[in-house]
Every structure is written in C-alpha cells, then in structure tokens.
Amino acid sequence: MVVEGQDGGPQLLVGRGLSVSAVFEGSEEIASARAMARGFLTSLQAVHGLPVSKRAMGMIQLVVSELVTNARKYAPGPCLVSLDVRDGAVEVTVWDSSTTLPLILPPDPTRVGQHGLEIVMATCRSFEVHREPVGKRIRAAVVLADDPGGDVAGRQVM
Template sequence: MNLVRHHHGQHRQPGPSAAVSAVVDGAAQIGESRDAARRFLESLQAVHGFPVSRRAMGAVELVVSELVTNAHKYAPGPCLLTLEVSEGAVAVTVWDSSTALPLILPPDPGRVGQHGLEIVMAVCRSFEMHREPVGKRIRAAVVLADDPGGDLAGHQPM
C-alpha cells in the first residue's frame, strides 16, 4: 500500500499540516492500513513536532482498522483511506463504493460482535457519515494530545 502525502507545512495547529491517502484493496491490507496510520503519527511527532499521546496512537489504529474492515466487508472493490491533521486532531476518513450507511447499534453487552462503530464513536471527538454521488464517506476525528501528564508515544516519563 502506498501512502500519498498531500501537503506538508511547518505551521502547527489550527490549520491542516499534513495528510496522507492510500487505496486499500483487500483484507490483507487492513493490517497495512493500521501500520501506515502508526507511521504517519510517528512522523507527525518526530518530524513535525506534534504531540501524539499513546492513547491517540492506539485509538487511531483502532479507528483505521474498524473503518477499513467495514468497508472491505460491506462494499465491493477498494476503499480510500485518508489521514489528515486539523485542529489538534487526526481525521480518519474512509470512502467506499456502497451507499448504505452503517447501522450504529445501541450498546448491548450481551451482543456478540458488531461493536466496532460503537467503540469508534467512544474514542473519537467526532464521527460523521455522508452519502456521496458514488458510495459513502465516513470520517472520525481523534484528538492527538489529550494526556495532561504528557504521556506521549515514544517518550518515557521522567
């Protein structure tokens, strides 16, 4: 899977500074999508100086995994994954070819499976679904640095 970098800027929030996109085609690339998201966040931190908490790193990987998996399961053909930094958060956007919006089921601890979107919504600052002229677009934003103690990925506490 090849990530395409859209724009790099030296400016910090609130404007967008970095974005990447990739076409994801097939179940084998779901893991690659998670890895690509982690590399993107590591680059944001190491190269651009954005703080990225461990929680944010895990949450973004989870959101990417859930949204790309759903696109693979419920829509024919490849999907498009985009990661973009804006206003202190990373927006994970997945476009797929199906116009059917996913059902978000109410919490039910007795239900086996189908908790993915419920979990995504719990870890995200925002969640949106939109039908497009072809397919749909789902976007979820995860705050990058929300740990008051500075628990940043790749940094050891003193």
C-alpha cells in the same frame, strides 16, 4: 485498480506534510492501513514535533482498523483512507463504494460482534457519515494529545 508501492504494499497517493492517503483492496490490507496510520503518527512527532499521546496512537490505529474492516466487509472494490491533521486532531476518513449507510447499534454487552462503530464513536471527538454520488465517506476525529484534565478524546463533561 490499486497501485503497488516499491515495497509491494499500497501506493501512497498523498504523503506531504500533515496528511496521508492510500487505497486499500482486500482484507489482508487492514494491517497495512494500521501500519500507515502508525507511520504517519510517528512522523508527526519526529518530523513535525506534534505531540501524539500513547492513547491517540492506539485509538487512531483502532479507528482505522475498524473503519477499513467495515469497508472491506460491506463494500465491493477498494477503499480510500485519508489521515489529516486539523485542530489538534487526526481526521480519519474512509471512502468506500457502498451507498448503504452503516447501522449504528446501541450498546449491548450481550451482543456478540458488531461493536466496531460503537467503539469508534466512543473514542472519537466527532463522527460523521456522508453519502457521496458514488459510495459513502465516513470521518472520525481523534485528538492527538490527551486533555490536561485527563478527559478522554477531548470531550467536555457538562
């Protein structure tokens, strides 16, 4: 069961300091999940003084949107979204009730659709999937500040 907040949206379960979590149920709440991410990132800058680049602001919202969309599309019931600051990045974690692990397809510019995880993996510093006793947990980390050398997502080219 999803608890509604005072504004009729999802109830935040955790919202102290450098993390926030909420339960979402229904595809109409994908926009609410993006709004939660945007609000969290804005507060990281305004309240905590952490740098959040424009790229990170957009990428984290995109990652939240893609992961919640997949959870809503492929798993019954609610999904739990958590955002946590760790090591200069925001870890986006989405739990859903399906034990089926996502199929990550190789890049194919001729394929119509099913590019969400491909995009997430290309924009994140790390990506991992864990099967849980009930469902699965997907975690993707996006760096908050652009690398001074301009390297996207803080990755190093060898």
